[in-house]
Amino acid sequence: MISMFTFLLMSTIATSALFFTGCSGGADTKAIGSVADAAMKVYVAPGAKDEFYDFASGGFSGQVAVIGLPSGRLIRVIPVFSMDPEKAWGFSEETKPMLMTSHGFIPWDDSHHPEFSMNDGVPDGRFLFINANNTPRIARIDLTDFRTKEILEIPNSAGNHSSPFTTENSEYVVAGTRFSLPIPNEDVSIETYSEKFKGTLSFIKVDKATGRMSLAFQIVMPGFDYDLAHAGKGPSHDWIFFTCYNTERANTMKEINASQNDKDFIVGINWKRCEELAAQGKGQVVNVSYAHNIYNDETHTASSAIEKNVRILSPADTKGNVFYMPTPKSPHGCDIDPSGEYIVGGGKLATVIPVLSFSKMLTAIQDQKFDKEIDGVPVLNYKAILAGEVEKPGLGPLHTEFDGKGFAYTSMFVSSEIVKWSLKDYKVVDRVPTYYSIGHLGIPGGDTKKPWGKYVIAYNKITKDRFLPTGPELFHAAQLYDITGEKMKLLLDFPTIGEPHYAQACPADLIMKNSKKIYQLAQNKHPYATKKEADARVVRKGNEVHVYMTTIRSHFAPDNIEGIKVGDKVYWHLTNLEQDWDVPHGFALLGANNSELLIMPGETCTLLWEPKTPGVYPFYCTDFCSALHQEMQGYVRVSPSGSSTALTWNARK
Amino acid sequence: MKSVVGKLLVLIASVSVILGTLPACTAEKESDDDDSDKSEQEISDEKSYYKIKHVDISPKIDVKMASSGKEIFETKCSACHKYDERYVGPPLGKVTKRRTPEYVMNMIMYTETMLDNDDTVKSLIQTFMLRMPNQNVTEQDARNVLEHLRDYAQKN
Secondary structure (H helix, E strand, O other): OOOOHHHHHHHHHHHHHHHHOOOOOOHHHHHHOHHHHHHHHHHHOOOOOOOOEEEEEOOOOEEEEEOOOEEEEEEEEOOOOEEEEOOOOOOOOOHHHHHEOEEEEEOOOOOOOOOEEEEEHHHEEEEEEEEOOOEEEEEEEEEEEEEEEEEEEOOOOOOEOOOEEEEEOEEEEEEEEEEOOOOOOOOOOHHHHHHHHEEEEEEEEEEEOOEEEEEEEEEEEEEOOOEEEOOOOOOOOOOEEEEOOOOOOOOOHHHHHHOOOOOEEEEEEEEEHHHHHHHOOOOEEEEEEEEEEEEOOOEEEEEEEEEEEEEEEOOOOOOOOEEEEEEEEEEEEEEOOOOEEEEEEEOOOOOEEEEEEHHHHHHHHHHEEEEEEEEOEEOOOOOHHHHEEOOOOOEEEEEEEOOOOOEEEEEOOOOOOEEEEEEOOOOEEEEOOOOOOOEEEEOOOOOOOOOOOEEEEEEOOOOOOOOOOOOOOOOOOOOOOOOOOOOOOOEEEEEOOOOOEEEEEEEOOOHHHHOOOOOHHHHOOOOOOOOOOHHEEEEOOOOOOEEEEEOOOOEOOOOOEEEEEEEEEEEEEEEEOOOOOOOOOEEEEEEOOOOEEEEOOEEEEEEEEEOOOOOOEEEOOOOOOOOOHHHOOEEEEEEEEOOOOOOEOOOOO | OHHHHHHHHHHHHHHHHHOOOOOOOOOOOOOOOOOOOOOOOOOOOOOOOOOOOOOOOOOOOHHHHHHHHHHHHHHHHOOOOOOOHHHOOOOOOHHHHHHHHHHHHHHOHHHHHHHHHOOOHHHHHHHHHHOOOOOOOHHHHHHHHHHHHHHHHHHH
């Protein structure tokens, strides 16, 4: 239902677009057909809201981008693994512990795969998990306030790529090694790769009530590259699947040497049984060191602890519960259809898309249809587990998502297209070009039991010539396609942050209804909170100075401080007394070597300042808060070290 | 005739603004030294945009409510409102002598509605140049704050 007004507006847009087509660089009408039709499908009128939230990994930005669909509008960047001076993430005293690891403080990472917490195979709208690829970690983001609340480091791991995929009810999230390592990691020749290097598949238990993660156990595997994963659902609920390549166990020039075998594998693991084995005390507990960082909602403060143990299960310990399923060739994506029966491997170098059958896999295991064993892990017979192959799909199949109507959509990197095929007969029914070199793709709920099969989004690796040029580096872009009809239709190009790999989307209603508007001041248990202006004060403890400051539209209390000395460590603890939605106050201080603070309503944040030179330093609110925002400022006086300037501030009663 | 009336209204309105009063409530006055001995406004004024239509108050102060209201006032109001002097917003020590209980409750709880609809509030914005923040006060807490302000006004 669209109003006459909207129709006229669209017609105008269409007319203009068609007009510009006649000039230089106009709309790609060959791909989109009618501009008016496409525009109508993505236009979200002022005041109206998008239908879906899309959470796109930031890749080398280390963050998560929140995008509204179908408009493609960026609505939030959630800092996760990288410092963000705008939000003081990793700069404020409260958030510094979130970026601690066993290697010390790490200001950056590469985030690839966002994954919703699930209940009965569908997103429950509570949490989003995402991996750090480089220094292996998994983060948990709270979707009530779009903040990272927990980061868990993964020991015995490198290249944390097949991560953090979750089981059907988020009993576990998993983390697999793309880079095998000597385990325990030690000083050995790289030439010993094939003999000494191992992969690990980690199972991280997620607490049902709180979402808290804990490393339950790790399975040690042959030294292949474990690339991507997805858990089973429905009949395959107890199982999880990982693709792996480099079954050649090459340690140099993998580009050639890891591409020798015609088939590599998808690993099938009965996690439910492995969980029981771990509970029975199978395997061994080994000494490791990994950071576990938790943000406390009541104190608005994170803490970081080093954990020391992990239980390791070997193939011998897990016998009968871990199997290799041959899959052509160098498989990347590992995707399970909504019914839980079909396991689709995206073989980067394969000429077909193999569709493996879960029920056939169970039969083959029962009938012991094994071709061989690798390091104690049985290799099932390919023909015995194959449901079918999609023939001539295109070049370079990577990832597959599902629309819930019997169709699968596979991204084809080399031939730069999305291919739609039927799960009934494995026949290709449609294909559309992407601009250019698609990596991941996403359908809202496209890896769940109940996809919202309205759009497919292509996350492309190359953007050239689609937007205004910006020098040698162009941002990565995404493209939105309508998949409600028989034919896929391109609707929209939109920019993203960093390099988006996987992304997951869900209906906005699922998240909106739980969205926090403020932090309750009454529940603020920050040890340095100042809950009323009358309590604002400055306290000296040796060379440490604690400023208990409040903000409200539009003043700081106190706003004049004297008696700070060179050599002091000044902790500015700001509490925002506002209790109204969307009214943060900012705090910026001349010469501060870290960042600003943005303090949300009811929150307390701390900035450390170590003044080096005597003088008077102004501070001000950075977030335009009212008509008198420009007046929201103050001064702090810094005297030479050892001077007798008394510590004073202007208190208000 | 019509235009004369119109001009007259404009004139009254202008005078009102200058005096800090408003045509609809000419008896009200917003000043720092408003210590007129008016008794508390007990006639409820039901404005169409009021979300809280009627507040029951008794002549006797509920001490428990007033004390709880004092705490809320200190946390959520005192950063901008003092009792006896103009600060970021108007002094509130005697606000219950100028305003009805309904006005006070609606102002605390439904701030945006009052800012957009109430002529008295609109004129106060021009004086203080700031829209009062909504501090997400519950109805019980707002009622307690009202009791505290009534208490303060009676004692001072």
